[in-house]
């Protein structure tokens with residue numbers, strides 16, 4: 259299979275590497291090239307393709323290695339790998355580079371919730387020091403006077419504004435923002451489906467149908483098409499025998515029949531993947547896990563509110579700051595059932611009037627209702643699970659809220675208002691506390 263490298267990408271990386279191996283008088287060359295851009299757009303993959311094309315074996319470091327329980331380890335590792343790369347140049351007589359993948363994941367500071375550790379400081383300081391003195395990089399406890407070969411460093415990441423500003427200043431780091439153009443995307447996707455007899459117009463249709471998707475989406479789509487063959491293989495072998503058939507087996511690896519790579523099938527499979535992405539977006543689980551969310555730049559208060567705190571007024575016309583606690587630990591009103599007048603109908607429900615009112619306001623504001631629950635332990639860590647997402651009318655929404663509450667009588671339950679267009683929450687209210 260022939261993969262495509264964008265000429266712009268190839269140019270930037272090859273010029274950076276070559277420039278660092280040239281001795282140009284009175285020119286100060288930045289040692290680091292920082293390639294940044296959206297996730298899954300092929301920064302790492304194309305770097306690897308460029309290295310291969312240039313016949314370079316880079317010394318790899320992953321962003322994850324830049325943290326360690328032993329302070330100082332990551333910066334030692336950086337120095338060690340740099341010296342290893344310089345040694346490779348000397349011994350093998352060929353170019354080498356250091357490649358640090360997802361640098362911002364290890365050394366970036368995303369918000370006030372990301373710890374700025376001793377390791378982060380040391381990694382930044384070490385890289386700055388290497389960038390300033392690339393031929394004199396020493397290991398702790400030893401001093402080698404022989405000057406090292408200069409080794410270009412290439413780092414990739416998503417958001418370089420999270421990095422320490424002096425590290426990314428122009429003298430130290432040349433920066434390249436990678437965003438594939440439509441032409442790049444078509445050529446890359448053509449490379450991904452090179453073995454699958456798709457015509458040029460079908461490739462273009464595929465790219466144009468999923469314009470907002472990263473390159474990664476298309477290779478995942480191709481892999482997903484194989485699921486049907488694999489499913490058939492599993493059922494043919496038997497679920498209980500599949501492990502023995504594939505691990506330590508003397509039989510040769512199974513040959514799967516060529517899947518159906520018709521455009522129609524690919525588009526269907528792509529749509530299913532988009533739906534799955536939307537489910538995640540709707541409930542914004544990533545932010546749950548990160549513990550911090552900002553709405554109007556206000557971090558959410560994850561600490562349990564005092565039970566009797568009055569809830570914030572929610573105005574569907576001017577949404578987003580109704581992140582409150584509806585008060586009573588019990589979702590039922592004072593009496594066992596409340597009656598309210600909604601859309602010209604009298605609705606009787608076990609929900610308290612506050613909850614009913616909130617449900618009505620969310621739906622009449624055109625927002626979806628989401629319900630999430632968490633047991634005591636998960637509540638403390640802020641990991642909520644989805645119970646339901648409701649698009650229907652108010653009576654249906656009320657019934658779903660009641661249903662979720664009765665399914666989780668011993669859990670915390672919260673009610674969400676979700677703006678489906680902006681994919682963000684406009685209301686987040688705890689309606690039941692165990």
Ligand SMILES: Nc1ncnc2c1ncn2[C@@H]1O[C@H](COP(=O)(O)OP(=O)(O)OP(=O)(O)O)[C@@H](O)[C@H]1O
Pocket residue numbers: 261262263264295296297298299300301302303304360414415416446449450473474475477
């Ligand atoms: N030029 C290409 N040809 C074929 N496939 C590609 C190409 N570029 C990217 N891909 C596919 O997209 C996937 C994601 O690419 P890659 O890991 O390089 O993205 P990234 O920009 O480094 O993402 P992240 O920022 O999340 O680390 C690759 O695993 C590969 O399957």
